[in-house]
Amino acid sequence: MASARVPLDEQHVTEPSGPMGRDRTLPALHPERMEDRCFVVYRPPPLESSAAQLEEFLEHAQFIADDLDWLLALPHDKFWCQVVFDESLQKCLDSYLRHAPRGLDPEALPASPAVADMQRRLHRSVFMTFLRMATHKESKENFITPAVFGEIIYNNFLFDIPKILDLCVLYGKGNSQLLHKMIENIFTQQPNYYGDLEEAVPTITQVLDTILEKCGLQLEGATASEPLKLEAHGRSTAMTMSQQDLVDLVLYLCDSCTTIYSLLDIFPAACHTFQSHGFLSRLASFYELAVPDFEKAIRKRNFDDKSLQEDMWRRISHSCRKMVEIAHLFVLHTCLQPILEGSENVQSCVEEFLQIMTAFLQEKRFLVDYDEQFSVVDDVSLLQQAFPHLDETRSSYLLQGVECAWESAGRKRLRPAPIAATQEVMERRGKE
Amino acid sequence: MAPPRLTGALRSFSNVSKQDYTEDIYDLKSKRLKRQELLSKEGLTWQKITQFFGQHLEKGEQRIATEELKKILQAARQIVGTDFGQETVESAAVFLFRTFYGTDQVGHEETRAIKHMFGPFPCSAADVSCAAVGRLVSPMDETQVEAFVKAETTPRVPDRASFGRNIAFSFDSYALDYLENLPWGDEDGHPGHGFSLDF
Incomplete structure (x- = not known):
């Protein structure tokens, strides 16, 4: 088990491995500690609500919601292994930011109550996932060295400028204080984001x-500086x-x-x-x-x-x-x-x-x-x-x-x- | 079609995000199988089922039980398809066992559950597995099987405080914030001339 009061990036864990069950020691942040969860990508609620389309949306969304619940309940070290090494999780989160209905979209509100409930559940879970990803110190025992945290989120594209903009437009109206803290922390720990901006x-x-x-x-x-095109x-x-x-x-x-x-x-x-x-x-x-x-x-x-x-x-x-x-x-x-x-x-x-x-x-x-x-x-x-x-x-x-x-x-x-x-x-x- | 978005342009035309255009890694079918695989790892496994019947049946009944277990596995293979490995097939067999151990026919609920888990499936495979499970459990006491399944089924979500559980969250979102409605009848921003009092 990981030791306390040492940053996650410096911790090592010993766990049984292979058919013989021999112990092995790995860095706490290691791809082999990631679980093969297979996150699916998000698809927005269907505009034409045939029963089959609704069912498909709900099944997709249910998978994501269950997987994010599981992710958010993981201990600190396992959460970060998943976040850093699971490509399917990153694609899932990115797809939500891209495709989730905005309040301004022409047809933003799903008509079916079941779809609306599921959409709300997902909306909150995705936000909490990003909030946890923007937090380098969860508790006295669970933290990452700030400079390493900055490298992790930047090098793995956990946050990038389009994602930050999506987060602002999706969540900024009602959660501005939390979002301000998140983004400020991201930019403070990783000033390269100013360069990206x-x-x-x-x-x-x-x-x-x-x-x-x-x-x-x-x-x-x-x-x-450019000549006017002839067809202009x-x-x-x-x-x-x-x-x-x-x-x-x-x-x-x-x-x-x-x-x-x-x-x-x-x-x-x-x-x-x-x-x-x-x-x-x-x-x-x-x-x-x-x-x-x-x-x-x-x-x-x-x-x-x-x-x-x-x-x-x-x-x-x-x-x-x-x-x-x-x-x-x-x-x-x-x-x-x-x-x-x-x-x-x-x-x-x-x-x-x-x-x-x-x-x-x-x-x-x-x-x-x-x-x-x-x-x-x-x-x-x-x-x-x-x-x-x-x-x-x-x-x-x-x-x-x-x-x-x-x-x-x-x-x-x-x-x-x-x-x-x-x-x-x-x-x-x-x-x- | 999704409405055009600023962040879409940024992803396409700037160099500040991961350039990765393949979105789907897993489709619904592989996700369903993965869920089943995870479920079976967490609690009831095919190995535990075979062990259970090995331990609780008489020697003479065990040979028949082995045959029935094989039939369930074959039906599971038919349902998941040939593209998947033994682990997936076994987890599907666990699902079939769990679906049919308390029933003697493939009813509406059972069909819906299988379809939800695996998508479209051959009905004959469901019938075969239902009958095989029935024959497998028939020499046993119902409550004994029930207790075994319950004992081996663990909760899917770890019993641990979830991050953000106590964080207040608002569902408010930006809405259209406009100053004026369309001035019907105006021409070039000037008051309309639909009628005149200048006789």
Whole structure:
């Protein structure tokens, strides 16, 4: 039996082996200590619920649920042997993250109560499995050396960036605190994940570019180095593409925005990595170009199914909201919060804030939608209080720009105009 | 078809995850057999069954019992197919024994249980194994067989606190969070002109 108070990665176990039953000593983490359990992959609940399909789903799911119950009840050393060496377990977990219905999926809720119950049981078990895999110290006796833990989870792909994003979007709404601890621990023990995130951000940006391209739109700067393809002029747009393509693009956008938002909300440290790639300005430009086109197409196209048309509209509205909230998370975590917490780099944070906001001035529709949810004037007044040396010329320019954006959008604001509000703040400050 | 997802694009186009496109390692049939194999390892095994009848039957009855045990194994082989080894066949034979020791016919419940375990199977194999189990246990006291099976059947899940048992978990998930419904009748974002008061 493994000895206590020694990390699992340094433990050895002696157990009988072979037909003669002779004892042998093995490292506690060894492939021969893994059990041949044969995990099956997850398949989502069937949309068309014939009895046979339901039965097949339930049988599959029952196998996984029973196997995960067994796994979670294993002692620490056996659990890690299984997790590290059982390829079928990793495929099973990965398949769940890929295919489990998200709350946002068009047909997320299984109709049958038996299927819904089974889905809930699986949902919890998969989360607990990932939680245990993200925990290097289970108790005083059961732990792994942090550096070795970092290597194990990274080298065996127990966690990777897509899996972390899937976990955020599947579980982040209701389990944000636990998930925050998990992801923070993963990144702390294995900083290579920051490098992977760094590598993943261009692909995420590419997703936005692909959506633009499919809509016959192109970002300046995104592909400026590439010559325009000859067939580019004949490309379809949101108005002319097939209805199915439009639906797919809207679903893709909706999922992408929610997924990015969930990661940044749960793990704000990722904001810096995204920002180092200029993600925010790309997002704002994307919004400016794509949103009006999508809105126009959904409003004007002739949908056979009006409920689908309404659903598409809500998804675009949801995506807009999430994009604005993503922008606010950046502003909050890279600028405002460090300033309020009295960071040493207040000046650079203030500069970052002004740069971000000044860049938004070009994207009028985005700026108005941002300001509607997160008042720029409130943030500026906050800065003025925290950093009295704030350049008034720049802040006034910024607030005038916000006002101009509202005017050019032809929309009525519900709050007082920024200039008036800023003057109020300034006057108050003068009195104080 | 699954809706398009950001993480799908990341898996396909970035280099930050394991590039492994084969998903299925085990199908339902091999999983069913594996479960049976694990169950039979945990408690009742073919070896224990043969030993039990070897110990509790008279010498004259033992020769017949050996024949019946062979028939059960043959039926099990027919049901699981020829692709599997002796271990799998024996675990299937254990399942057949456990299914039929208390009954004298292949009823609806028994058929469903076998189908659930092995998928489609030849009915004749079920009939043969049912009859063989019946002849095997007939010289014995029913309660003796019942006690043997119960004693050898251990719980499948280890009796140990499961990780996460006391951790609060929420089933809340992200839902559509939109600001406005589709403005029917609007043109380019401006109020609709379905009717006019400008006479």
